Amino acid sequence: MKNRGAFRKKLGCWYNAHARELPWRQEATLYRTVVSEFMCQQTRIDTAIPYFHRWMEVFGDFKTLADAPEEKVLKLWEGLGYYRRARNLQSLAGMLVKLDKVPTSATRWEKFPGVGRYTAAAITSISFGTASACVDGNVVRLLARIYHVEKKFKNISEAVGYFREKAEQLLDDQNPGRHNQAMMELGATVCLKARPQCSQCPVVSFCRAHSAGKQETLPRFQSRKISTTSIDRIWMVNDKSLLLRRIPSNGPRLANIFELPPAENLSLNGCEKTLIKQAKRSIGNQRITERIYSINSGKNLPRKIAQNSDFRWISFDALDAITLSGPHRRWIGEILKKDV
Ligand code: SF4
Numbered sequence: 001m002k003n004r005g006a007f008r009k010k011l012g013c014w015y016n017a018h019a020r021e022l023p024w025r026q027e028a029t030l031y032r033t034v035v036s037e038f039m040c041q042q043t044r045i046d047t048a049i050p051y052f053h054r055w056m057e058v059f060g061d062f063k064t065l066a067d068a069p070e071e072k073v074l075k076l077w078e079g080l081g082y083y084r085r086a087r088n089l090q091s092l093a094g095m096l097v098k099l100d101k102v103p104t105s106a107t108r109w110e111k112f113p114g115v116g117r118y119t120a121a122a123i124t125s126i127s128f129g130t131a132s133a134c135v136d137g138n139v140v141r142l143l144a145r146i147y148h149v150e151k152k153f154k155n156i157s158e159a160v161g162y163f164r165e166k167a168e169q170l171l172d173d174q175n176p177g178r179h180n181q182a183m184m185e186l187g188a189t190v191c192l193k194a195r196p197q198c199s200q201c202p203v204v205s206f207c208r209a210h211s212a213g214k215q216e217t218l219p220r221f222q223s224r225k226i227s228t229t230s231i232d233r234i235w236m237v238n239d240k241s242l243l244l245r246r247i248p249s250n251g252p253r254l255a256n257i258f259e260l261p262p263a264e265n266l267s268l269n270g271c272e273k274t275l276i277k278q279a280k281r282s283i284g285n286q287r288i289t290e291r292i293y294s295i296n297s298g299k300n301l302p303r304k305i306a307q308n309s310d311f312r313w314i315s316f317d318a319l320d321a322i323t324l325s326g327p328h329r330r331w332i333g334e335i336l337k338k339d340v
Helices: 004-018 030-040 045-058 062-067 070-077 084-098 117-128 137-146 156-170 176-189 208-212 300-306 316-321 326-339
Strands: 227-235 241-246 273-283 286-295 311-315
Touching: 004 156, 004 176, 030 045, 030 084, 030 117, 045 070, 062 084, 070 084, 117 176, 137 156, 137 176, 137 208, 156 176, 227 273, 241 316, 273 326, 286 326, 311 316, 316 326
Parallel strands: 227 286
Antiparallel strands: 241 311, 273 286
C-alpha cells in the first residue's frame, strides 16, 4: 500500500468517532485489559460483558484474583467455557504480583500462561503502547479484502501467519493500541463476513477487493472436514440428589467441572433406561449428539457408585453452588422444568 499514513489517519479518526463503548475501554487499566482479552478469546463480546462486570465486583485486581480459591474463580467463569482460560488468568495474576516490574514487550508477555501472540500484542499495545500488531479473524478478513488476496488458506492459523507481515507494516507506531483496536473494530462492525458495509467504511478508497467487486468472496478457506460423534449420558436420582461426574483434575479441557456422567463411565448392564433428552452441539468442526437417559438405579447401584471418587451425589438444592459445564446446567434446568 502506497499511502499507509492516510490509511492510519482515516482508520484512527473513524475509531475515535465510532468505537463501541465497552466496559474495559472505560477506565482501561492493565488488569481490566488482561481480563477482557482472556474473556474474549473464543467468546463473543456481548456474552463476555456481563461476566466482566461480575468478575470485577469480586476480583478487582491481580492480587485479589491471585489469592482466590480456584473453585471460586471457576464458578464465576461458569458458562463462558474453555475453563483453562480462567486457570491461566489466575496463574498469570499470581506471577505478575510477584514481579518487581511488569514487562512491556509482547515477546515477554507470550511467556505467560494462556497468552499467545495475538493476546500479547493486544495487551501490550493497549496498555503500554508497544508496537506489535494484532492479527485475529477480523483482521484477516479486513486485510484479505484490502489487499485483494485470493489465496485459499488451510485454516485461520495459516491465514494469520500470512497476514502478520502486512499487519505489522500497516501498524501505526505512534498509537499502536488504538490502531489495533480500530482494525478489529472495523472487522467486527463494518467489514462483516457476509454483506460488508462498504458504504460506511472509512478505508474504502484503499480496498482493492471492493474495487474489483470481490469483497464478499474473501478471505477464502479450504472447506473443513466435519466429524460427527454421539455421547450417551445418564440422569440418575437418588434421595433428592443427582448423580454427577467431576471431571478429573488432569482432564484435557474441563478439569474439576461437573457434568452429567457419560454412560461409558458406569457399568449399567441390565438397568432399565429411558431417553429423556437429546441435544446437538458443535465444538470446532465436531458435531456432537448428546443423548441423556434416565436410569432406574435400584438399591445397590448408588452405593456402588459412591465408591468411585469421580462421581458425586449432589443434592438439587446444592446445584447452584457447584460449577457445571454450561450446556449441562442448561440441560439439567430443562429436564427439571419438564419434570415439575
Ligand atoms: S470497503 Fe468493504 S470490503 Fe473493503 S475493507 Fe471496507 S468494508 Fe471491508
